[in-house]
Amino acid sequence: MSNSPPSLAAEYPLWAAYATTGPLPPPVVRDPSLPLVSVVTPSLNQGRYIGATIASILGQDYPNLELWVIDGGSRDETLDVLRSHEDDPRLHWLSEPDHGQSDAINKGWARCRGAVLAWLNADDTYLPGAVATQVAALRRAPEAGAVYGDARYIDEAGRPLGRIAGRPYTPLAVLRLELPAQPTVFLRRELVGRVGPLSLRRRYSMDTDYWARAIRLAPLRQTRAELATYRLHGASKTVAQPAGFYGEWLAIAEEYFADAGGPGERRAVLADIYAAIANLEAGVGRPAEAARSLVYALTLGGVRPRMLKLPLALIDRLLPLGLAARATDLWGRMRRG
Secondary structure, eight states: OOSOOOOHHHHOGGGGGGOOOSOOOOOOOSOTTSOOEEEEEEESSOHHHHHHHHHHHHTSSOSOEEEEEEESOOOSTHHHHHHTTTTOTTEEEEEOOOSSHHHHHHHHHHHOOOSEEEEOOTTOEEOTTHHHHHHHHHHHOTTOSEEEEEEEEEOTTOOEEEEEOOOOOOHHHHHTTOOOOGGGOEEEHHHHHHHOSOOTTOSSOHHHHHHHHHTTTSOEEEEEEEEEEEEOOTTSHHHHOTHHHHHHHHHHHHHHHHHSOOHHHHHHHHHHHHHHHHHHHHHTTOHHHHHHHHHHHHHHHSSOGGGGHHHHHHHHHHSOOOHHHHHHHHHHHHTOO
16 A cells, blocks of 8 residues: 555546646645545534534544545535644635535545555544544454454534444445444545546435445455444434434445345345335324334344334434334344454
């Protein structure tokens, strides 16, 4: 892994649409024996959280880092936070209208020179040692295109809510929404170059779409460490707009099965997706919608293990015991391999 290749857009044809003009700032490489790691943070009106995000990246105990914050034109305190970090040569940022989160990540990655690439949303954080841990994992597994680990759900105030346990992943597992925790994923530059940009058609599930495309080209390898926090708050898409994910999950699976897989695998994957939708609908207090999705799931694939979470989600609506989250955590730990 070289320390400072040209920009991604200058190296790989799939990235030509994101070619940049003018010179890029020089990366900070303090230890030439280690690869440069480039992190992109897409941002829009996350001034309440982005300071902690930036601090968690720049505070890593890893010598070769560059951080690109690609802001979509925030009107809150975001730009003041960014200006307060301008004396750090590892941080670069721009603020201009874009076409959403995927476009912002693509614009950032196209400017990156790192041999290892990642993105960290403006309301998430890295835990201490995350970058060094994942670089070491990539160096131990030369066959891996990317590595991932465990993450911690936190609330608006940073209080822990639960753990997302990593587990072995296959293309079909990813389509079933058994997904790597996005903030923990670090990818080789070569894989990103071959996969191409994130799809602008995916507003909600760009990570699911990307992992489904990437894992067909190279394996993802698990790191047994808690690496990042994933913040759940009222304005996050995961909390505020769960229904926006549903159609995209189904479309990603259908696109995959148009090229690979058999009808039995397709039905099983779609059944698992509908079972996940039923659980989410139950969790937000829409039992009729949950029942409808459950019927779809049963029709497609019969009883699925994921359906066991549905009664727990319904109980949690009456008594906030966190049973569904505990079940998810337990299942993830059992599947770690």
